[in-house]
Amino acid sequence: METVIFITTAIVAVGAALGMVLSSNAVHSALFLILNFCAVAVMYLLLRAPFMAAVQVTVYAGAIMVLFLFVIMLLGAEKADLGSEPIGWQKPVGVLLGAVLLAEGIYVAYKGIKLVDAPITAALGIGQPTTLSAVLFSKYLLPFEVISILLLVAIVGTVVLTRRTVKLKEAE
Amino acid sequence: MVGTIPIAWVLTLAAGLFCIGLFGALSRRNTVGILMGIELMLNSVNINLVAFWRYLRPMGTAGLTFTVFTIAVAAAEVAVGLAMVIAIYRARQTINADEADTLKG
Secondary structure: OHHHHHHHHHHHHHHHHHHHHHOOOHHHHHHHHHHHHHHHHHHHHHOOOHHHHHHHHHHHHHHHHHHHHHHHHHHOOOOOOOOOOOOOOHHHHHHHHHHHHHHHHHHHHHHHHHHOOOOOOOOOOOOOHHHHHHHHOOOOHHHHHHHHHHHHHHHHHHHHHHHHHHHHHHHO | OHHHOOHHHHHHHHHHHHHHHHHHHHHOOEHHHHHHHHHHHHHHHHHHHHHHHHHHOOOOOHHHHHHHHHHHHHHHHHHHHHHHHHHHHHHHOOOEHHHOOOOOO
C-alpha cells in the first residue's frame, strides 16, 4: 500500500516538475510547481514528518507561490521568451550533463545503501510539532534567532530594492 | 510499515527533482523561471534531509530542524530574488536574464 502511494506521488512530482520546466507559460509553470510541492508534502507524510508536510503546504505552496504568481501577474511575465538562443549548443549539453548528474546521484543512492540501517518504527513522535518546537526553542535557539535576523534583513532588503527605483523614477 | 520503501527510492526521486530543477534554472531565460528552478532544487534537498532523518537518525531532531531552517532561508531568498526581478524590470522593462548584463566586462 505504502509503495503504491510512494510511486504515485513520485510520478506526480516528477511529472509536475517536468511540466514546470517545459511549459512556456510562466503561470502554468507556477501552477505545476504548486502541484509538485503538494506531492512533496504527501512524501513528507509518507516519511512520518507531518509537521514538515504542513509547513511545506503553508510556506511553499501557499506563501512563496502566491509571491511568484503575484510578480508574474504584476510584470506580465507569462509570455514565453523562446526567442533566438545566442548559444545554440548550450541546451543539449545541459541535458546531457543533467542526465550524467542524475545517473551519478542514483548510483550513489544505491551504492551507499550499506550505510543505511533498517528504519526504526518506534520513533513516530519525533515528527510531531510539539517535539520539534520544544527543540527549536531550547537546543536550537541560536540558529532560530539567526534565522529571524536573516528574515528581517530580507524584508529590509526587499523594501530597499523596490523603493529606490520608485524614487529615481519620480526624480526624472 | 515504515520500512517498505527503500531509502534509495526516495534519494532517487530527490536526485531527479534536483536535476530537473537544475535544468530549469540553467535553460530558462525568464528570470522568474530561473527562480522557480532554484526553488525546485532547494525542495529536493529538503526531501533528502527528511529521508536521511527518517532512515538514519529517527530518534534525533537535527534533520527536521535543519529542514525548517532551509525552508526559512528559501523564503528569504525568494523574497529578495523577486524584489530584484521587479527592480530590474523597472529599470530595463524586461525580465530576460540575458538583457540584464550591465556587469558584463
